[in-house]
Amino acid sequence: VSSKTMASNVINKMDPCSMKSRVFIVNLSTLVVKKSDLEAIFSKYSRIMGCSVHRGFAFIQCVNERNARAAVAGEDGRMIAGQIGGMTSWS
Known part of the structure; x- marks a missing residue:
């Protein structure tokens, strides 16, 4: 898959492995972002x-889970479109 290919809108809700590789982002200005x-x-x-x-x-x-944790560590508290986003991953 090309890195320029857009990601799916679908997230597998039933697969326990995929749960651990998911990042949840809150306080997001979705009208802008x-x-x-x-x-x-x-x-x-x-x-x-x-x-x-x-x-x-x-x-x-x-x-994978390792990438999700790295993303949370690197981006939690980041200013996105004028709001500070909070992030977490599942363990």
């Missing part, structure tokens, strides 16, 4: 397998 913005931010940590943007929050699906 788009899926492509999040993919650009998080692509330095992992190939993005899925991205789901909702009102005020989003999920990013990384390749």
Whole structure:
């Protein structure tokens, strides 16, 4: 899959392995921040397998748990479109 290929809108909710490789982003100004913005931010940590943007929050699906944890460590508290985002991954 090309790195320029857009990630899926679908995140596998049933697979326990995928849960651990997911980043949950809160306090997100989704009127301003788009899926492509999040993919650009998080692509330095992992190939993005899925991205789901909702009102005020989003999920990013990384390749594995290690990449998700690195993304949280690197981006938690980051200013995104004028708001400080909070992030977590599942353990």
